[in-house]
Amino acid sequence: MTETPPDFDDAFRAKLDDLIVWRRDVRHFRTDPLPDGVLENLLAVADKAPSVGLSQPWRFVLVDSAEARAAIRENFAQANAEALDGYDSEKAALYARLKLQGLDQAPHQLAVFCDPDPDQGSGLGRRTMPETLDYSVVGAIQILWLAARAEGIGLGWLSILDPEQVCAALDVPPEWRFVAYLCIGYPSVDSDTPELERVGWENRSPLSDRLLTR
């Protein structure tokens, strides 16, 4: 343990802002795998994320088998078809054209779960808000996302899935809660603008829409 922090100067802060601006949800990947050990190093970085009561409730499952990946693809196809049914006219036509996953190209795929009652942390900080465990898992994913982008590696979050089917397909402990399915690899497209904005699905709104003062 050391008490003397590194010097985070203006140049660092400018680069950090670039990293945050260029972090993208990636759906288009090159198929070449990451060099050995790179993904494990990124997970070790994500493992330093803050967590309620220092409980580290995230559970990572590397999805490598063709059988498991096929089950996820089938799950997505079903969930995406049902999602499409929820739109009509032009929005449905646009939704049908969206690419919302990188399952066919991403060389690495990671399912992320939350342990809903980890011994670690002894319950600290979560009695009134047990959902802070899931919040902690999402925080670890955000750190993984930025750490990957800093290496020029893309990450795409896929949630258009039936969570129970994901748990069954990956044969995880029944109490684990599914949080995210992540496609990881080198992006074949880079942009400082979200894809949903580029294709005309949605635009970002000003922060003032979300900021209240009391």
Ligand SMILES: Cc1cc2c(cc1C)N(C[C@H](O)[C@H](O)[C@H](O)COP(=O)(O)O)c1[nH]c(=O)[nH]c(=O)c1N2
């Ligand atoms: C919890 C959660 C869940 C999802 C997403 C994100 C998050 C945070 N996103 C990505 C999302 O569409 C993307 O973050 C926004 O469009 C903003 O784009 P950038 O991430 O800035 O590129 C996402 N993208 C996608 O193509 N399929 C999906 O199922 C999901 N699901």
